[in-house]
Amino acid sequence: MSIVKVIEVIAESEKSWDDAAKNAIKEASKSIKNIKSIYVENMEAKVDDNKIIKYRINAKISFVLKKR
Structure with missing residues (x-):
């Protein structure tokens, strides 16, 4: 069984929201x-x-926790 963890981050760029x-x-x-x-x-x-001058996002990143 896999467990997925989610963290919330804030990021920015001078180019675009994609960046x-x-x-x-x-x-x-x-x-x-x-x-x-x-x-x-x-x-x-x-x-x-x-x-x-700056593009900013609030995002959630999901990742799989490894089994021990």
Whole structure:
């Protein structure tokens, strides 16, 4: 039997929301193995001088815990 754990993360990018999601996976994978999915719950952007300067996401990352 496999157990799936879910963590909630916040990530950002200066390029796009897609890149912010990729950054979330990249950073999470430094300490978590067996990542299976990411669910983006919320997106927001920081605006300066009428231009988007940062794309931000709140996401849930799911991964499988290894059996002992």
